[in-house]
Amino acid sequence: MAFDLEMIKAVYAGMEERVSAARTKVGRPLTLTEKILYSHLYEGPARGAHERGQSYVDFAPDRVAMQDATAQMALLQFMQAGKAQAAVPSTVHCDHLIQARVGADSDLQDAYTENKEVYDFLASVSNKYGIGFWKPGAGIIHQVVLENYAFPGGMMIGTDSHTPNAGGLGMVAIGVGGADAVDVMAGMPWELKFPKVIGVKLTGKMSGWTSPKDVILKVAGILTVKGGTGAIVEYFGEGAESMSCTGKGTICNMGAEIGATTSVFAYDNSMRAYLNSTKREEVVELADEVAQHLRADDEVYADPASFYDQLIEIDLSTLEPHVNGPFTPDAAWPISQFAAVVKEHNWPAKLEVGLIGSCTNSSYEDITRAASIAKQAVDKNLTAQAEFTITPGSEMVRYTTARDGLLDTFAEMGGVVLANACGPCIGQWARHTDDPTRKNSIITSFNRNFAKRNDGNPNTHAFVASPEIVTAFAIAGDLTFNPLTDTLTTKDGQQVKLDEPRGVELPAKGFAVEDAGYIAPAEDGSKVEVAVDPKSDRLQLLEGFKPWEGTDLKGLKLLIKAQGKCTTDHISMAGPWLKYRGHLDNISNNMLIGAINAFNGESNSVYNDMTRGYDAVPATARTYKAANIGTVVVGDENYGEGSSREHAAMEPRHLGVRAVIVKSFARIHETNLKKQGMLALTFANKADYDLIEETDTFDILGLEDFQEGKPLKVVLTHKDGSQDSFTVNHTYNQGQIAWFKAGSALNLIRLQQK
Ligand code: SF4
Known part of the structure; x- marks a missing residue:
């Protein structure tokens, strides 16, 4: 079992006492954010109230996750601490160093060759210090964390900005630098300025082309790239409860784009279903026992304006699909206005590539909804006009969606499945273009779209949307196309409209995987040698810095x-x-x-x-x-x-x-x-x-x-x-x-x- 049930039990066992102590000290009902933070004070039950946006507070997170680029220096430093094991459950994920060139298998082999010394180091250091190792091809850190480790009411840090993805499962999950990971793995307190709390009340219910991605695209437009700075965004309301757990993950993931410390949803049935579906029934049993602490106090929901530092309300029933960009994720355009905006700004209307997946949007639900659009391209005799790629977030999602024929559907449309890794999302993309000096447009279901982010080319205009909207655009090859209202021309000249996407929240036959890509560490790592080639120019063991000489x-x-x-x-x-x-x-x-x-x-x-x-x-x-x-x-x-x-x-x-x-x-x-x-x-x-x-x-x-x-x-x-x-x-x-x-x-x- 990859997840640590004993740790979760310990967190829940202390919650009642810690939440009560906090409520007494703060002297008012608590938001969910406060309940989780006060349950993770390094000092134990609260000895005083902490002022939001002011107090610097020491926390004791439950977990650490590291991606392969940032893990290198973090683990080299951790070795200096002289510990036998990491103080909290920790994992390493090999996802950032795999370059997308032609397709999953060959790209993965190339990555193994090119990054061998890094992978050997990370595998051996993880093995030695009790750290779980997810090998190349296992998946992207945040998707793997959601599938295996996130739990309602938990607190974790990760050495990557999109760690907040785990908020979809009710966890306060914060992206940090390597030094913070070292602190927590070494058993030291981890300091954070006690955040402000922004409430987002979701009313109504989504339908048709609208998806959870559109919630965060809309929020990004409201708050801008800086609006969440120093705050945790807490989503609630009937709209939140009507949404899938993985959809919540997408929203929390992109909270990084508004600068938020993290984002979080309260424990609900969608989380129960996801935990059960990912074979974590024991976590559901435990969470159900403390369910009242895994949501804000009733008074907060009854009168949110009195308890949140800022309150935003979004009606999902009227929310339109959005397309955000180019060059910044907070340029938010409702689909009904997008074509006019493209023309007005003279952005290249011809779409060259559509890319779906990544840690942000590769849930089973996302893939089924996008595949339902791709299938129409085949059934309705349409030819996709743009290149199209699919990046599964994990081997479990890839295997399950392949088993259910969904990846074949994309292939029929002309799509290429890339490795379960970051690839084009982080610029690890050998894009095939005849003229890099040409202004050009791409659209992704990823999260970031700053200049040069995806392909290193400043002429690329990158837009962000939901996977189903990206798929529809890839079929049309035209950014002035509105899939909700416009028709497309078939190979034999007919005009057809795309039907609304249809998705399945969780696979009817359950998730499956042959080799998830997880390697458990040695029980006793004391004899394990950490592999660092002294001649390497990418890795170097650290020597402890000299102590103070005792004089001025x-x-x-x-x-x-x-x-x-x-x-x-x-x-x-x-x-x-x-x-x-x-x-x-x-x-x-x-x-x-x-x-x-x-x-x-x-x-x-x-x-x-x-x-x-x-x-x-x-x-x-x-x-x-x-x-x-x-x-x-x-x-x-x-x-x-x-x-x-x-x-x-x-x-x-x-x-x-x-x-x-x-x-x-x-x-x-x-x-x-x-x-x-x-x-x-x-x-x-x-x-x-x-x-x-x-x-x-x-x-x-x-x-x-x-x-x-x-x-x-x-x-x-x-x-x-x-x-x-x-x-x-x-x-x-x-x-x-x-x-x-x-x-x-x-x-x-x-x-x-x-
Ligand atoms: Fe970061 Fe993109 Fe990788 Fe997600 S897929 S972890 S956003 S680089």
Whole structure:
């Protein structure tokens, strides 16, 4: 059995006490979001109320899931913790590295060859540390999690933005960076700002061409790509109950497109049916016993405006199918207006490719509804005018839909089934096009549609819709076609209309699979060797960072004084560098190459006091490191904003940066620097930023008495020998000071094992 029943029992066993304690402390009825969050406090039952949108709170999630790209550095770091096993049930999913070229079988074989060292590492490290391993071809992380692990009232983190997909099964599931996964697997608390809660009340019932995808496409139009930031979106109402569990998953999945922390639905019959259908009857029995805690309190549903920070209402009976795009998922167009909008904006009306599936939309229901449209193309003597691909979300869905003849139906229409992997959704797509400079349109049932996302081509206009709408468009080959009202011309010149899609929520013969692709870890992994080739340029075992030397830091050189915006992408660029994300030394060659040097206004050009000239930032850092001279990075406001990628903190640490002194930090990056054993400091007086000159030497004083709430002092020695000094603040608590002294948080955990 892949899922962990004992863990679920333990979560439910504590729920009554934890929810009651929270209700008492908060002093009012609770939303579902609050019930789940308060049931997962690291401290146990609530000792006080947490203010939504304000309080930073430590949580204890139940599970961790990692995809193969982000898992590499997360697991290399986890190895540093010296633990025998991951502290919570965890899984790795090989889905992001498979490129779609010609079709499932051959693409999968190519991926095995090209990524062998990564797969061997992930398989062996998972085997050693009690982590479940889903091999290449097993499916996409979020679909596999929904089918196997998600459970109502649970809380999980995943190292991928669309982790919220599990909200379709009533779980608070949050996408995070690798460092967060390491914290949870190492048994440390996981910190999150207590989110606000947005309520979405769904009334009425969907019919015809409208599907759950249209709910989130509509919500994206209302809230825009930023509207959910810092909030959990909670769906409720009769419309929610009338919808399938997998449809709910689609809605939660795309909550990432509005910036929401996650999205969640209350436990209901659709979830019971899905759990039963995926052979988790025991979970239903357990969930039924605590069902009152798996939904908001009645008072919340009776008067939602009083309990949610924002309330949106959508009537499903009148909701039209939507098409969103191009270039952003919040450009939401009802189908009745879409043709006019395409013409008005002069977007290419000719559709070149329709792509269905992915983690967002490849449920049995999705595939049956799309297949019911594809079948009409064959039965009504129509020829599909655009290329058409199908990406099953998991081997279980692929096997079941193949068994039931659905994939054959797509093949008859001319469709190509791709591997059960991310493929074109993440740009792993060798698209066949005669002219990449031509403006062109594609439509997908995926979630993201930013420029270059699918095929790397800025000329591609990518639109997002439900699988059935995508299939209809692929048949028409024309974005100005409205399947609800327009006719198509058959091969023999007749005019025909497509009938409404028909779907089946769950397979009548049940789900089936021969080899789901799961490999359970060894009971005792102590003898398992982790496979890393010392000659690999993609993977490198980490060495623990050196502990603090016990003295003030003196004689540090300025590496860069960054000016203006400096995000984690400026500190550790993505793109081609992602190939090296499992190799700290190689990826460190991108360190701070996007940051602007305040002294010359250029990127990746800083003064190197050793060579007395200008050089690239990583090369300069390496010269100082070779000479055993520590360095300092100086930054502006909100330094380190953006994604939480841990490389942005690990690379400076690896290349000898001892302190980062800024006007202000983005909080997650500040914490990441602390975890890596660095000094994250802020100017007490922001104007002191201006004191720093290009050739300065820094002494950081006060470390022998490093205490919570006690500022440190910096003495600058300028080139002419003159000095300036200023005060720097910090936010280290006692535990974080211990990380600094041990050299990193993981060093400390390792020491504590002994
Ligand atoms: Fe992310 Fe797309 Fe893969 Fe889903 S299918 S996990 S959205 S890359």
